[in-house]
Every structure is written in structure tokens, then in C-alpha cells.
Amino acid sequence: MDPSRQDSAVNASPEHAHSKPAPDLLQPELYINRELAALEFNFRVLAQARDPDVPLLERLRFLCITNTNLDEFFEVRVAALRHHYAFGDAIPGPDRMAAREVLDQIRERALELTAEQYVVWHEELLPALEAEGIRFVSRRDWSDKQQRWLKGYFQNEILPVLSPLGLDPAHPFPRILNKSLNLAVTLEGRDAFGREGHMALVRAPRSLPRIIRLPDEVAGGPHDFVFLSGLLHHFADDMFPGFEVKGSYQFRVTRNSELIVDEDEVENLASALSEELAGRGYAMPVRLEIASDCPKPITDLLTANFGLGEHDVYRCDGPVNLNRVIAIYDMIERPDLKFAPFTPRLAPALAQHTSLFEAVAHRDILLHQPYDAFQTVVELLRQAAQDPQVLAIKQTLYRVGIESPLIDLLVQAARNGKDVTVVVELRARFDEAANIELATRLQEAGVQVVYGVVGHKTHAKMLLIVRREEGRLRRYAHLSTGNYHTGTSRVYTDLSLITAHPEIGEDMHNIFQQLSGLGQMARLKRLLQSPFSLHQGLLERIDREIAHAHAGKPARIIARMNAINEPSVVEALYKASCAGVEIDLIVRGACTLRPGLPGISETIRVRSIVGRFLEHSRVYWFGNGGEPELYCSSADWMERNLRHRIEVAFPILDPELAQRVYDEALVNYLQDNTQAWLLNSDGRYTRTEPGDAPPHSAQKALLAPLL
Structure with a gap:
């Protein structure tokens, strides 16, 4: 058809x-579970990592995306399900699946995904990368020259930053940061105080690079890399002088990353979120990733410490922080192994009219990103910030990026005497800290910043400009399916409209009144x-x-x-x-x-x-x-x-x-x-x-x- x-x-x-008799459309078997449906998406992304028609370094990037997606899935969705299961407060969806049943099916499918990720890594990507002169050199393959250089690098750049911790009654199990790289090390021997060593932990500080590039003088090819975890394993003896290292095993714990703030009780949402953010990295554990060869006694010790069970353990046949491999994408200058660069189109109106206001007054502008340049939106705000006829600018910001040129233009507009109001959604997941920072910067410049509506995230993408023309006020509007983020505008597909349609402008005015004031529900003429x-x-x-x-x-x-x-x-x-x-x-x-x-x-x-x-x-x-x-x-x-x-x-x-x-x-x-x-x-x-x-x-x- x-x-x-x-x-x-x-x-x-x-x-x-x-x-025909009407079928029962509420039967639970007619509905797929929402969490399982979300997890399934990652298998489609992983297929891109296996696709030989995709450039090699892009395939690597897709593998890393599945890893970060799975992290977020556990941090948010699995965390919520575990909470509901523990406290019995879950309301089953239309599929009527209980939280325990969903968790069991998630584990089964997540184990399949994890296993497939490492198959792609070992059997497909590593050989293909090596064929292109890009190698991750394992410890067993280090040459004598590489051994010497890496030992010096470890002694000078890594060891001074580490704080290995022997576990005993005076050194209890430390707090482990969400998704950080750690090693569990088994020891034999006694230290200077006569203490017998059994078990120690090594936390890899986030200041250390997870991927180290070998210099040309010791590299065996044009692009040789080693994992930080490999160095920690190989030189573990240097961290515990006098002891014999019997084994070392990587692990990583994933924690609940949802922020819980009672918005009806707090007086300042930004302050409350800032306090919550400080503890996010140490919230309730939900998953333990561990080396595939880790012995059961050590696994049991770790799960007991984190309050997890065997069903929360995911054994990894390779680096537990596989997503860190993405670092080499920017370290390697191989355009032939990446997607071909392209130049987005500028809106024809920019060439035909000096003023975007003049162009939009004549006809609406449609942008289809990333094929059309987001620069058109930046230019609209730039002209609004500088135009003496513009009186007011109102905008919503959900995800924007702290270095966004839009923030600079909003600050400039406020300093140029425009009345600028910005609705900053502080609760945009994983962007809370950045949004608090940009909200502070806007407020310091004289912008009126509001945080939306209690209990409802402001996810709408709107920019409204009020301009005086020939003795009357006219509204210019930009509405979008995507965020005001210059980075994602080149890798996300989105549609947006720039219009001077009076009824759309009036509807947006009424919505901004709701967001910044205490407006009633308005009867909108064009918008839903x-x-x-x-x-x-x-x-x-x-x-x-x-x-x-x-x-x-x-x-x-x-x-x-x-x-x-x-x-x-x-x-x-x-x-x-x-x-x-x-x-x-x-x-x-x-x-x-x-x-x-x-x-x-x-x-x-x-x-x-x-x-x-x-x-x-x-x-x-x-x-x-x-x-x-x-x-x-x-x-x-x-x-x-x-x-x-x-x-x-x-x-x-x-x-x-x-x-x-x-x-x-x-x-x-x-x-x-x-x-x-x-x-x-x-x-x-x-x-x-x-x-x-x-x-x-x-x-x-x-x-x-x-x-």
C-alpha cells in the first residue's frame, strides 16, 4: 500500500x-509492559554496532550508547520498580504485571543484552579496529618496552592519586560512588603493624583517564591504547608492598538516580534540589557489575555490603565500564571511519531578508533539524536581543547546555533593557545541576527566572518575542519538538516553527502567564x-x-x-x-x-x-x-x-x-x-x-x- x-x-x-460484538480492549494481554518495551530499544541500537554499512568508529559509538542507555534504565526504571516491590505501592499498568514479574523479565532480557554487548566488543569491533591499526593492547601482549613505559606512567601519574583501602574493623567498607570503577583485591601477608591482609578495595578517581594512549616511541601501531583497569590489575603489587596479590576484580555499582523532593513542602526548589544532588551518587544500589571471573566469596561480600542479591549481579566479560571506550572517538583523526560531515541548510529567509521579523511577518518558517541549521533560531534571538523595537522575550528551557549561545543572548537582551522571562525546568533528569547554574547566571543578569509549576515539569519548547511595530504590539513565536540545545540540534531530528500568527502568539502568551504567574486554564484557539x-x-x-x-x-x-x-x-x-x-x-x-x-x-x-x-x-x-x-x-x-x-x-x-x-x-x-x-x-x-x-x-x- x-x-x-x-x-x-x-x-x-x-x-x-x-x-460484531465489541471486543474487550482492556484485556492485559493486549498491552506490552512499558519497561520491557523501553529495554527492547537497546537491541535495535546495538544492531547499529553490528552493521558493516555503518562506519567503524560510529559502530563503536553505538555500542557505547547501549551501555549508557542501560545504565540510565537501571538508575531510573529498575530503581523505581525495586522501590515499588519493596514497599508494595506499585499500581500495575494495563498489562497488569506485578513489579516482581517485571523485574524478573528485565533481568532475563538485560542479561541477554549484556552478553551480546561483549560479543560485539570481542568478536566484531576489536578485530575490525585492529585491522584499521587501532588496538587495545591487553596485558599479556605488552612488549618489554611497553611494560617499562607503563610502569613509569603508573608510578608517576596513577599511584600518587590512589588511596587503596585494606578492609578491617578500623577500615570499614567505604562509600562507593555511582558507576565508578573499583577493584576488589585479595591479599596474602602482613603489613608493618602486623595486620594480616585479606581484602582491599581500590577506587579509581574520576580524575584519571580510563583509556591511556601509548606514545609513538613504544606503540606497536598508529593507535595503541590500554585500559586504566588493566594497569590497576597489572601493577596491583605496587599498591600493596609486602603483600602477595592473589587476585583483583573490577566492579561497578549502579544506584538510584531519581531525586525526591516534596515540592509542596520546600520553600526554594533550587536549594532543595542542590541538597538532593549532593547525595545522588550514593543513593540506593540497584545493580552490581563485576568481572566474569570474580569468585563467589567476593561477590557475596560485595552484594551483602550493597544490600543486593545474586539476581542483581551482572558479570562482564571485559571492562565493566565499557562505555568509557567512547573516548577514542575524539582521540583518533580518521574521517574515513566516521559519518561524513555535512553543512545544515540556512533558512532561505536569512538570505532574502535582513530582518527575520520581516521574513516571518511575510510567511512562517519551518525548520527540520539537523538538516536545517539551528543557527536560524540563534539568529532570531540575537536580533531580538539587539532590536530596540523588541520589548519582551519569554522562553522555556529544559535542556540547553551551560555554554549555550542562547544564554549569552538572553543575558544580553536583559542588559539591553528587554523584559526577559525564562522558565527553567530544574527537574530535567541528569541536567539538574547545569540548569541550577544557568538559572543563577540568568538571575544575576536581571532575567526573571521561574521554575514552572509545582508537580508538573515544563517540557514545552517555546520562545515568544513581543515587538512594537507601527504603534502596535506584535508577537513572534518559535515552537519546537526539541530542546534549545546547540549540541543535540546536530544529532537529533526535530521540527520547529517560527510564526507571527496572532492566535498562536496569543495562546503562547496565555501559557506563559500560567507558568510565571497564577493564571487560570485558558481556552486556547490554536495550541493544544x-x-x-x-x-x-x-x-x-x-x-x-x-x-x-x-x-x-x-x-x-x-x-x-x-x-x-x-x-x-x-x-x-x-x-x-x-x-x-x-x-x-x-x-x-x-x-x-x-x-x-x-x-x-x-x-x-x-x-x-x-x-x-x-x-x-x-x-x-x-x-x-x-x-x-x-x-x-x-x-x-x-x-x-x-x-x-x-x-x-x-x-x-x-x-x-x-x-x-x-x-x-x-x-x-x-x-x-x-x-x-x-x-x-x-x-x-x-x-x-x-x-x-x-x-x-x-x-x-x-x-x-x-x-
Whole structure:
């Protein structure tokens, strides 16, 4: 079927639809567990590390991404499940799986993923890297010259920083920092005080590089590296003079990284979060990674200390901190082993108009990142900061980066006399410290900084500029599916709109009033907003497609997002499928909907695109009986986004721009037969193959003109 067609195949007639008994769409077997669906994404990323068509150092990067993703999965999702299991306060999702059952299945799948990671590392990447002159030289292969150099390096650069700790009643088990590299060392002998050695710990300070490059004079090839862990193992005797080292074993503990702050009780959210951040690195342990050859007595000692069980232990056939290998990506100048560089397009309006305000007043501007340059957004804010006719600037910041040029421009705007208000989301996970720092910097420059709404993260991406023109005020707006982050703008796909549409500007004004003041829920004219109108607006539009199907009209839904797990939306999509609505979902990550179930979801197809860029755009398209409606949004169809966050969905009103989004971000992706994975009803994915058709990669098709 041609994915660009707006009409469905054969829609169920009203008579046919009402002749069947309505299926029970709340059966738990119709829903995939959300945590297991999230974990499954990493197998698709790991497949990129195995793909010979991907440049070698990029394959290495994908392997490291699976490792960091798995870390975060345990820090957040597994930590929450363990808490719920311990305290019995979990509310089962629509799949009705108990926390213990979910944890057991996570362990089974995570063990498979971990084992596969090390197979990829040892059997595929290491040989391929060595063939390109890039070697990780193991201890057994060090030459005499390398041994001498490494011993000197250890003595001069590493040993002075270490503080090995022998365990005894006067030296209890130390606090172990989250995800830090450590060695458990078994000893035999006595020290200067007559104390008998049994067990010691060595913590590798984070100031030490995890990968050491051998200098040319001792290297056996153009790029020779050794792991810090290898040096700690090999020269363990130097850390414990007088003792015989019987064995040394790497380990790493992963801890709960969620910050718990009672926002109803604290007076200053920034101060409360700062206090919580100080203890994050030593929160409750959730996973122990340990060398595969570590003896059971040492494993038992470690698990007992961390309050973990055998089911929390993951044995690693290689470096326990495999993600640290990413360091060599920037250490090696081999463009032939990386993705080809490209230059994003500048918006034509920048060349055609001196002023972006003049350009946007004439016509909306659509940006499709990373193919279109984020520089257009930076330039918009730069002109606003310097334009004497601009009176006020309002912006939301979720993830931005402390060195962002946008922060400099907001500071400059405030110093130029503009009224600048910035909503900084302090609770953006793992960016809390950076956001507290940038909020402080903005406040010191005279910017009015607010932290959003208690109990609701501000995830919407909005920039509103108020300008005086010919005696009246006019609003210019930028709305996006992605963050105001110059770094991720080159590696994430996102869509954004710059517009002077008065009703969109008025809606944004009302939302900013809510965020910075104590405004009531406004009746928005063009935007859909969580937690108020977005969820209901989606259900109404799905119901509208159902009504079209029942009336025998074309009925179609195409939606693209990062994840979908909101139960009522999934149920509505099942109802739509039962009515004959054709539904295509492009879901990068976790999807709890089961497609292709007879009598339930036969007309639903779900695909995931994994490639060079991280898919981050959210687009909702509704056929609407031949009068399509298209929204872009900051919100996935997840419970947290639709019910517990401040989110915005914005329409693309210019027909030509809407068609561009439809063609580039939807149809193009439905035609992908090389980087697309199709979700099966059992929750597993199958990678598409071109077969006899010409190969088509959605990302490569958009990138080709820029290379």
C-alpha cells in the first residue's frame, strides 16, 4: 500500500461495524509492559554496532550508547520498580504485571543484552579496529618496552592519586560512588603493624583517564591504547608492598538516580534540589557489575555490603565500564571511519531578508533539524536581543547546555533593557545541576527566572518575542519538538516553527502567564496543551477518524513520536482499528501497543527508525475525511507527557509547510526499508529489508543534498 495515500484500504461500513460484538480492549494481554518495551530499544541500537554499512568508529559509538542507555534504565526504571516491590505501592499498568514479574523479565532480557554487548566488543569491533591499526593492547601482549613505559606512567601519574583501602574493623567498607570503577583485591601477608591482609578495595578517581594512549616511541601501531583497569590489575603489587596479590576484580555499582523532593513542602526548589544532588551518587544500589571471573566469596561480600542479591549481579566479560571506550572517538583523526560531515541548510529567509521579523511577518518558517541549521533560531534571538523595537522575550528551557549561545543572548537582551522571562525546568533528569547554574547566571543578569509549576515539569519548547511595530504590539513565536540545545540540534531530528500568527502568539502568551504567574486554564484557539487540552484533543481526533470510517469516508492516522504508553490513547487506537481506520505509528522507542492482533489492531502498523540521528520529532497527522490536520509537539503519547507535564502541540497552518512535514517526516519514514524495524505483536522487532525494491533510508534521503 502506498503510504502517502490519505484514503484507507476498505473501511468498515456502519452495518458491518455494529454487527460484531465489541471486543474487550482492556484485556492485559493486549498491552506490552512499558519497561520491557523501553529495554527492547537497546537491541535495535546495538544492531547499529553490528552493521558493516555503518562506519567503524560510529559502530563503536553505538555500542557505547547501549551501555549508557542501560545504565540510565537501571538508575531510573529498575530503581523505581525495586522501590515499588519493596514497599508494595506499585499500581500495575494495563498489562497488569506485578513489579516482581517485571523485574524478573528485565533481568532475563538485560542479561541477554549484556552478553551480546561483549560479543560485539570481542568478536566484531576489536578485530575490525585492529585491522584499521587501532588496538587495545591487553596485558599479556605488552612488549618489554611497553611494560617499562607503563610502569613509569603508573608510578608517576596513577599511584600518587590512589588511596587503596585494606578492609578491617578500623577500615570499614567505604562509600562507593555511582558507576565508578573499583577493584576488589585479595591479599596474602602482613603489613608493618602486623595486620594480616585479606581484602582491599581500590577506587579509581574520576580524575584519571580510563583509556591511556601509548606514545609513538613504544606503540606497536598508529593507535595503541590500554585500559586504566588493566594497569590497576597489572601493577596491583605496587599498591600493596609486602603483600602477595592473589587476585583483583573490577566492579561497578549502579544506584538510584531519581531525586525526591516534596515540592509542596520546600520553600526554594533550587536549594532543595542542590541538597538532593549532593547525595545522588550514593543513593540506593540497584545493580552490581563485576568481572566474569570474580569468585563467589567476593561477590557475596560485595552484594551483602550493597544490600543486593545474586539476581542483581551482572558479570562482564571485559571492562565493566565499557562505555568509557567512547573516548577514542575524539582521540583518533580518521574521517574515513566516521559519518561524513555535512553543512545544515540556512533558512532561505536569512538570505532574502535582513530582518527575520520581516521574513516571518511575510510567511512562517519551518525548520527540520539537523538538516536545517539551528543557527536560524540563534539568529532570531540575537536580533531580538539587539532590536530596540523588541520589548519582551519569554522562553522555556529544559535542556540547553551551560555554554549555550542562547544564554549569552538572553543575558544580553536583559542588559539591553528587554523584559526577559525564562522558565527553567530544574527537574530535567541528569541536567539538574547545569540548569541550577544557568538559572543563577540568568538571575544575576536581571532575567526573571521561574521554575514552572509545582508537580508538573515544563517540557514545552517555546520562545515568544513581543515587538512594537507601527504603534502596535506584535508577537513572534518559535515552537519546537526539541530542546534549545546547540549540541543535540546536530544529532537529533526535530521540527520547529517560527510564526507571527496572532492566535498562536496569543495562546503562547496565555501559557506563559500560567507558568510565571497564577493564571487560570485558558481556552486556547490554536495550541493544544498538557495537562489540559492535549490529551482530550487527541482522543477527540481519533474519535473523529472513527466517525469517518463508520460513515464510509477515508479514515487515516499517522503519528510519529519517541514512545507511546498512555492506556486510554492505546485503547482509542484499538477502537479506531476495529472501526477500519488505517493507522501508521512511527515510534522510536517504547511502544506498549500490540499491532496486528486479529480483530483488535489489524490495521495498525508500528515501526521504529534507528540510524545516524536520534529520532526526536513528534508529529500527529489526522486524515479528517480529506481535510488533513497536522500538529507537531513536544509531547509523546505517554502518561507523564499527557497528564503530568506542561506540553504544547502546535498546528502547521501553512498548507505548503504542512505538506513538507507530511512528505519529509511521515511518508519518507514509512517508505524506509533499510533502517526501519517493524514491531511484532509479541513485542519483538524485525528489521526491514529492501528485497527487490530499491533501498530507501529516510535519514539518508534527507541528508543526501547536504553531503
